[in-house]
Amino acid sequence: MKEYIPLEEGDFYFSEEGYRVFTEQYLLKRGYCCESGCRHCPYGYSSKTNMRR
Numbered sequence: 001m002k003e004y005i006p007l008e009e010g011d012f013y014f015s016e017e018g019y020r021v022f023t024e025q026y027l028l029k030r031g032y033c034c035e036s037g038c039r040h041c042p043y044g045y046s047s048k049t050n051m052r053r
Helices: 024-030
Strands: 012-014 020-022
Touching: none
Parallel strands: none
Antiparallel strands: 012 020
């Protein structure tokens, strides 16, 4: 089971469409890449190439 990480200010924002978008700050706290192509992925993953930089 994954550890729950409480959300703090700066961990996300809402897109114009109303979706919650996680920031690099939160993704680094999470500690791993989920390989979902997150908009602010600090791990360099690209869903277009299916590779990390």
